[in-house]
Amino acid sequence: MRAAYPRDTPDQQRVATVARVSTATVSRVFNSPHRVGEARRNRVLQAAKELGYTPNKFASALARKATGRVLFLDCNKLAAHDRVNQAYYAGLYKMSLEAVLGAVESSTYHLTIDLNGSAKPGDYDGIILFDVDSPEQVAPFLSSGIPTVYGHHLGGFSKGLRAGVDNKGGSVLAAQYLLDRGHRGIAYLTGRVPELNSHKDRLEGFVIRLEEANLGCTILQTPVGPRGGARGVQSLEKKLRAGSITAIGVMNDLTAFGAVQELLRLGIRIPEDVEVVGFDNLPILDLLPVRIPTVDLSLDEVYSRAAKKLLSSLESQGEQEELLVLPRLIRPNSNPGDPK
Amino acid sequence: MRAAYPRDTPDQQRVATVARVSTATVSRVFNSPHRVGEARRNRVLQAAKELGYTPNKFASALARKATGRVLFLDCNKLAAHDRVNQAYYAGLYKMSLEAVLGAVESSTYHLTIDLNGSAKPGDYDGIILFDVDSPEQVAPFLSSGIPTVYGHHLGGFSKGLRAGVDNKGGSVLAAQYLLDRGHRGIAYLTGRVPELNSHKDRLEGFVIRLEEANLGCTILQTPVGPRGGARGVQSLEKKLRAGSITAIGVMNDLTAFGAVQELLRLGIRIPEDVEVVGFDNLPILDLLPVRIPTVDLSLDEVYSRAAKKLLSSLESQGEQEELLVLPRLIRPNSNPGDPK
DNA sequence: TTGTATGCGTTATCAG
DNA sequence: CTGATAACGCATACAA
Numbered sequence: 001m002r003a004a005y006p007r008d009t010p011d012q013q014r015v016a017t018v019a020r021v022s023t024a025t026v027s028r029v030f031n032s033p034h035r036v037g038e039a040r041r042n043r044v045l046q047a048a049k050e051l052g053y054t055p056n057k058f059a060s061a062l063a064r065k066a067t068g069r070v071l072f073l074d075c076n077k078l079a080a081h082d083r084v085n086q087a088y089y090a091g092l093y094k095m096s097l098e099a100v101l102g103a104v105e106s107s108t109y110h111l112t113i114d115l116n117g118s119a120k121p122g123d124y125d126g127i128i129l130f131d132v133d134s135p136e137q138v139a140p141f142l143s144s145g146i147p148t149v150y151g152h153h154l155g156g157f158s159k160g161l162r163a164g165v166d167n168k169g170g171s172v173l174a175a176q177y178l179l180d181r182g183h184r185g186i187a188y189l190t191g192r193v194p195e196l197n198s199h200k201d202r203l204e205g206f207v208i209r210l211e212e213a214n215l216g217c218t219i220l221q222t223p224v225g226p227r228g229g230a231r232g233v234q235s236l237e238k239k240l241r242a243g244s245i246t247a248i249g250v251m252n253d254l255t256a257f258g259a260v261q262e263l264l265r266l267g268i269r270i271p272e273d274v275e276v277v278g279f280d281n282l283p284i285l286d287l288l289p290v291r292i293p294t295v296d297l298s299l300d301e302v303y304s305r306a307a308k309k310l311l312s313s314l315e316s317q318g319e320q321e322e323l324l325v326l327p328r329l330i331r332p333n334s335n336p337g338d339p340k
Numbered sequence: 341m342r343a344a345y346p347r348d349t350p351d352q353q354r355v356a357t358v359a360r361v362s363t364a365t366v367s368r369v370f371n372s373p374h375r376v377g378e379a380r381r382n383r384v385l386q387a388a389k390e391l392g393y394t395p396n397k398f399a400s401a402l403a404r405k406a407t408g409r410v411l412f413l414d415c416n417k418l419a420a421h422d423r424v425n426q427a428y429y430a431g432l433y434k435m436s437l438e439a440v441l442g443a444v445e446s447s448t449y450h451l452t453i454d455l456n457g458s459a460k461p462g463d464y465d466g467i468i469l470f471d472v473d474s475p476e477q478v479a480p481f482l483s484s485g486i487p488t489v490y491g492h493h494l495g496g497f498s499k500g501l502r503a504g505v506d507n508k509g510g511s512v513l514a515a516q517y518l519l520d521r522g523h524r525g526i527a528y529l530t531g532r533v534p535e536l537n538s539h540k541d542r543l544e545g546f547v548i549r550l551e552e553a554n555l556g557c558t559i560l561q562t563p564v565g566p567r568g569g570a571r572g573v574q575s576l577e578k579k580l581r582a583g584s585i586t587a588i589g590v591m592n593d594l595t596a597f598g599a600v601q602e603l604l605r606l607g608i609r610i611p612e613d614v615e616v617v618g619f620d621n622l623p624i625l626d627l628l629p630v631r632i633p634t635v636d637l638s639l640d641e642v643y644s645r646a647a648k649k650l651l652s653s654l655e656s657q658g659e660q661e662e663l664l665v666l667p668r669l670i671r672p673n674s675n676p677g678d679p680k
Numbered sequence: 681t682t683g684t685a686t687g688c689g690t691t692a693t694c695a696g
Numbered sequence: 697c698t699g700a701t702a703a704c705g706c707a708t709a710c711a712a
Contacts, residue, residue, distance in 0.1 A: 011705055022683045027707055058398035059705035062688045087623035090430035098455040115438040226627055283427035287566055351689055362699045367691055377697055399689035402704045
């Protein structure tokens with residue numbers, strides 16, 4: 001037998017009694033406050049506060065004939081050879097999840113997560129797609145009629161509610177950093193271009209900033225990951241030793257990790273001889289004997305906004321805006337563990 | 341105005357009609373099947389299957405006067421100096437979450453997550469605590485009367501429903517591996533002993549296995565993390581070069597990472613000269629130029645069982661058993677990305 | 681603007 | 697073992 005636990009949670013009726021109004025008014029105060037007279041509204045809010053009342057989300061959803069649920073779905077499905085790398089991004093997932101949670105928690109909706117992709121639209125009032133890869137991936141959700149918002153690399157996407165990282169802008173920051181440090185011979189390790197939006201945008205932003213400074217850029221396409229980074233450095237070795245290249249921008253930290261390792265192995269000092277700047281702000285950078293700058297995606301910001309946008313579009317059909325968050329540069333001397 | 345989405349989900353009434361029974365009977369079939377006659381039960385199951393019926397969890401919770409929610413709370417709060425290391429464990433969190441989800445999903449309960457610790461018991465019918473650290477941490481939950489299950493390092497815990505990793509057993513596997521490889525001079529890097537259960541158990545298991553083989557063990561206490569691992573190796577350098585120590589067990593992979601790096605830096609080859617075995621099966625091991633064996637916590641198994649245990653104890657007050665899952669050794673030649 | 685009354689899908693009580 | 701029926705807490709026509 002299922003045990004019953006005393007739930008002293010006050011209900012709408014209690015609040016209504018205390019506030020000397022009807023339950024309908026209490027409901028209105030929480031759903032369409034503007035439709036309630038100020039005097040009564042204040043009485044209700046006061047009573048609710050005193051009693052510690054929170055609307056029961058389940059009953060709410062039931063009465064509304066809605067599911068009352070918002071889905072958070074991890075879409076991160078890359079090519080098979082990238083699967084192993086995904087483990088390094090779990091921290092970003094967790095951070096994003098936390099951000100979404102903060103927004104949904106305070107609404108009348110419940111956050112539901114799905115990690116294995118077995119979710120059907122229709123079971124949810126709203127959907128948040130994490131780390132989508134291609135338009136085909138989002139299409140079924142958008143056409144389902146369920147309000148959907150997705151993130152976070154938006155290069156090739158053009159429709160629906162979406163929030164993302166300004167990869168181009170982030171790369172501009174990275175290039176800017178190297179320029180400020182006085183570098184003139186700069187190389188860039190790119191990856192899966194042009195298939196991957198994020199890599200393409202990052203490359204573009206980097207090159208653009210250098211062009212603005214009337215500088216060229218040695219672009220090298222390498223496999224993504226530590227091994228690719230090492231290989232990239234090997235290709236550049238001559239120029240690095242000759243001093244014609246003194247800085248390297250890398251498309252992500254996983255690859256930057258390998259690049260740094262290889263540089264050190266070759267006896268090239270960082271940052272004295274060569275400087276490297278990464279992207280993603282992955283914790284693995286702390287495993288290197290030297291600190292390098294990187295670009296933080298600000299995914300918490302991205303998904304917090306995404307969630308809020310979705311929730312507000314659940315109230316009124318919103319517009320199909322795109323929302324871009326500018327990443328922030330993490331300097332090698334700053335402590336990544338610091339409070340933001 | 342909130343849009344209404346067509347939910348063609350069949351309800352209890354539809355199933356009841358099709359099965360020619362009352363709604364009460366349908367409810368019983370899904371909650372206490374044994375209280376329904378076989379003929380009718382089959383009719384109901386058949387109808388439910390045809391219609392694709394799933395009980396509405398919200399209505400269920402409402403009628404039951406319960407919250408209908410199960411909480412998954414991340415308790416991982418270590419000392420400040422360890423905070424930075426936590427980022428490496430996000431993957432384990434995600435894996436555990438997925439396991440819990442799988443179990444809860446198919447029940448009439450909803451899984452709710454809380455990442456910032458602002459959850460109050462009483463808002464939930466059941467609670468799953470992830471990665472608890474000390475008995476004081478769980479005490480308020482246990483005394484709240486809400487069924488609670490916690491994991492996953494159970495060394496110092498003695499009450500309540502719990503599921504955990506057999507750290508001792510895992511360490512035995514690690515030691516066994518080194519013995520099988522013919523090593524006789526073996527060292528062990530331990531960490532925060534005796535405060536941390538996991539470290540204590542791992543040390544114990546390792547030493548016990550060596551004792552059984554009539555071997556001693558050079559035990560070294562080092563800080564946890566890459567730097568600590570490097571320092572440990574430095575302390576052992578003479579013995580390593582002399583060949584009196586040819587293998588090192590380490591309390592976790594983060595520390596093992598540093599140990600391996602330092603060994604290689606010293607020109608000591610792995611596994612030819614010295615062999616290292618880690619613990620936790622963290623993906624960062626792939627960032628090393630050599631593969632080392634490690635011990636996988638099987639947290640998916642742990643938390644899957646934990647969730648099932650909790651759910652069943654929600655039906656009937658269960659016993660306060662402890663559940664221990666034996667980790668599995670990951671050999672350096674096996675691919676960690678392989679399907680289990 | 682406000683209150684009354686009804687229903688949302690399910691479980692639990694009670695009578696048969 | 698089974699069926700009718702009353703909650704569960706809330707939102708929303710509808711009436712006032």
